[in-house]
Amino acid sequence: MKTSTERILTTHVGSMPRPQYVVDQLFAQDQGKAYDAAEFDRVMQRAVHEVAAKQVEAGVDIISDGEMSKISYATYIRHRFTGFEIAEVPRATPKDLDDFPAYKQRLADAGGTPKYHRPVVRGEIKIKDLSPLENDIANLLSAKDEADAQEAFMNAASPGVIAVFQPNEYYPDDEQYLGALADVMRVEYEKITEAGLVLQVDCPDLALGRHIRFRDADIATFKKAAQAQVEALNYALENVPADRARMHICWGNYEGPHHHDVDLREIIDIVFSAKPQAIQFEGANPRHQHEWAIWAEADIPDDKILIPGTLDTTTNFVEHPQLVAQRIERYSNIVGKERVIAGTDCGFGTFAGFGAIHPDIAYAKLGSLAEGARIASERLWH
Numbered sequence: 001m002k003t004s005t006e007r008i009l010t011t012h013v014g015s016m017p018r019p020q021y022v023v024d025q026l027f028a029q030d031q032g033k034a035y036d037a038a039e040f041d042r043v044m045q046r047a048v049h050e051v052a053a054k055q056v057e058a059g060v061d062i063i064s065d066g067e068m069s070k071i072s073y074a075t076y077i078r079h080r081f082t083g084f085e086i087a088e089v090p091r092a093t094p095k096d097l098d099d100f101p102a103y104k105q106r107l108a109d110a111g112g113t114p115k116y117h118r119p120v121v122r123g124e125i126k127i128k129d130l131s132p133l134e135n136d137i138a139n140l141l142s143a144k145d146e147a148d149a150q151e152a153f154m155n156a157a158s159p160g161v162i163a164v165f166q167p168n169e170y171y172p173d174d175e176q177y178l179g180a181l182a183d184v185m186r187v188e189y190e191k192i193t194e195a196g197l198v199l200q201v202d203c204p205d206l207a208l209g210r211h212i213r214f215r216d217a218d219i220a221t222f223k224k225a226a227q228a229q230v231e232a233l234n235y236a237l238e239n240v241p242a243d244r245a246r247m248h249i250c251w252g253n254y255e256g257p258h259h260h261d262v263d264l265r266e267i268i269d270i271v272f273s274a275k276p277q278a279i280q281f282e283g284a285n286p287r288h289q290h291e292w293a294i295w296a297e298a299d300i301p302d303d304k305i306l307i308p309g310t311l312d313t314t315t316n317f318v319e320h321p322q323l324v325a326q327r328i329e330r331y332s333n334i335v336g337k338e339r340v341i342a343g344t345d346c347g348f349g350t351f352a353g354f355g356a357i358h359p360d361i362a363y364a365k366l367g368s369l370a371e372g373a374r375i376a377s378e379r380l381w382h
Contacts, residue, residue, distance in 0.1 A: 001198045002151045007377035009061040014155040015347030016066035017359035022047045026352045030071045044069045052143035058363045059370020061150045065140040072351045074157040082128045084119035095215040096257040121168045125180040137195045153198035160205035160229025178232040186236035193244045204250040210262035230274045237275045246278030253346035255314040258287040264294045282345040283308035309345030318364045324372020337380045342373045
């Protein structure tokens with residue numbers, strides 16, 4: 001992957017707000033309604049070209065397809081693999097929201113709850129259809145060239161995030177469930193990198209999983225599970241060079257108290273044990289800004305690249321470029337400017353049709369990110 005040599009490069013976590021014409025197609029597909037598959041493909045191709053051009057216009061160096069074709073960052077897999085069924089099972093909620101039930105209800109009343117179907121594993125997991133992945137790759141490569149972007153990355157769910165958030169009713173234990181997921185996801189990872197794209201593996205299971213699935217467990221139980229999830233990820237990445245992969249950890253892309261978020265100090269060594277060279281993490285929101293000090297104290301492996309979040313992705317504030325620059329410089333002082341890429345806390349469209357940030361403001365934020373990176377680069381290189 002490209003790294004900072006003459007200036008700080010910019011990127012983001014992946015998802016961007018999807019236009020309504022995309023949302024309509026995604027929900028028709030996800031809900032099993034009649035839809036025109038050829039039209040679906042045309043819509044996604046158009047949307048990816050549009051979102052790529054907007055990212056480059058905003059000043060983003062390393063772009064994505066905005067996850068246009070995915071209903072969400074993890075549940076998209078049911079359209080690609082066997083074994084997943086739709087079921088009406090209770091949806092786990094974050095522990096912090098349960099502590100404030102009136103606020104949780106207000107979020108629900110305001111439409112703050114995603115409405116996509118939740119897959120449950122009730123059969124053997126195998127590859128069903130690679131064409132959605134192949135279409136995604138072709139669309140992003142074409143859009144990258146047309147927009148003249150420096151580099152492009154593609155998101156993919158980690159085995160751990162699928163296992164933590166999609167209930168298993170088929171495999172006898174978590175180890176076999178993770179193993180089955182790693183076997184199919186490795187195909188997706190390898191195809192993405194073989195095409196010349198950077199792979200981004202989304203791993204909110206390593207942080208968000210603590211206050212959802214493992215909310216009532218002790219920290220040792222959670223960490224043991226997180227380590228097993230990283231081992232499954234490393235197995236799936238066996239044939240992917242470390243410098244072609246980056247990983248994203250996250251405590252949940254929602255506006256809430258977050259007072260049950262696991263401390264970075266508890267998981268940082270587990271994160272370091274993962275194969276991807278670059279680590280993308282929250283660094284801008286009020287609950288995790290202070291953790292730059294933990295990165296400063298940590299024994300960060302010499303080959304790791306940091307992609308700190310310099311923009312919050314749950315509020316419509318447009319961060320001042322000077323603030324973005326300060327955040328970039330802070331991490332540059334920890335690992336050196338050549339090992340920092342400026343990023344965002346999370347995605348702007350984690351779920352189709354759902355997002356706290358207005359689409360126009362999302363791109364304004366990315367513009368501020370680019371300007372902040374320019375300011376920081378002037379200070380760091382001159």
